[in-house]
């Protein structure tokens with residue numbers, strides 16, 4: 001599918017329905033890879049897609065540019081964004097524009113000895129005729145953003161992307177639900193780079209932006225201020241009065257504790273979301289954790305460890321390095337020797353969360369009515385805790 005953004009700027013979208021799993025991301029809605037073509041005296045291709053889309057891409061390039069491509073600006077770090085680069089360089093003879101780190105990434109993935117590179121730094125510009133392309137990057141950062149000065153268009157790589165397929169291509173046509181998709185993408189893909197993203201947002205603040213064109217999903221046009229604000233919040237740890245209660249259970253004791261704790265929190269005014277880990281996908285759990293004040297994780301003790309699904313969640317969250325301005329609460333059930341809540345609390349400490357623990361949250365086998373009443377009371381008190389007090 002091709003969308004003409006401006007007279008001489010095109011978005012070519014490649015839909016992938018068959019992607020089901022990408023890391024722990026459960027991409028059950030399909031995804032869209034966007035490549036962009038800028039026509040001027042010298043033509044530029046940004047973000048080429050996977051090699052399986054090469055034939056389709058060639059058709060578009062032939063149709064729109066008669067295969068004349070002078071520069072290619074790839075996202076160098078992931079094969080899903082540069083797999084067809086070798087073939088494209090061969091077909092078009094284009095120069096590859098990238099950073100020093102980008103070149104290193106490409107050198108290790110392809111035979112680049114005959115490629116012509118243009119190595120750029122943050123703030124550098126190239127003129128392609130009437131248009132100027134300015135580059136925004138960070139030495140440690142994997143992404144290279146390209147700003148077309150005259151058209152006020154930012155080609156943003158993974159930033160502001162979403163793993164979705166919509167027949168609509170521009171933000172407001174989809175509506176505000178697109179924010180939830182963007183949040184899921186940020187939480188699962190970009191969160192470990194939040195410090196770099198914050199730096200880049202400071203640069204973007206001074207740009208006049210008419211379009212933001214990411215390498216996945218819809219293009220931002222009418223909702224640019226809104227998505228920039230969300231990105232500032234997500235990368236700086238702004239949180240809401242929400243609690244995510246994520247847990248696994250076999251015989252439902254841990255689930256009973258989850259419900260009682262959640263009821264108490266809800267009565268105390270906290271917006272509670274439950275995720276039973278055999279029914280929720282990790283990407284949705286971490287999406288909800290992104291701006292939650294409370295991260296509450298429960299597990300039965302299984303073989304002197306946490307339930308495997310809880311183990312998976314802990315490992316996943318640890319790598320994503322969420323902002324530490326959060327309250328961590330562990331709960332669970334055990335039979336003879338408790339282990340799970342100890343491990344979950346250690347995990348919270350490692351992340352720098354404020355740990356709130358309570359003996360009542362760890363029950364031997366099934367919690368009784370009295371236990372559940374006390375757990376609910378615990379939840380009500382938890383709802384009153386002011387987070388900033390602890391930081």
Ligand SMILES: Cc1cc2nc3c(=O)[nH]c(=O)nc-3n(C[C@H](O)[C@H](O)[C@H](O)COP(=O)(O)O)c2cc1C
Pocket residue numbers: 248249250251252253254255299300301302303304305333334335336337338339364365366
């Ligand atoms: C496969 C298996 C392994 C278990 N291993 C332990 C253990 O190492 N230590 C322990 O105290 N309890 C152990 N238990 C007991 C459970 O922790 C206990 O039944 C708990 O109440 C289950 O919580 P649930 O109802 O939320 O599933 C084990 C149970 C199962 C089924």
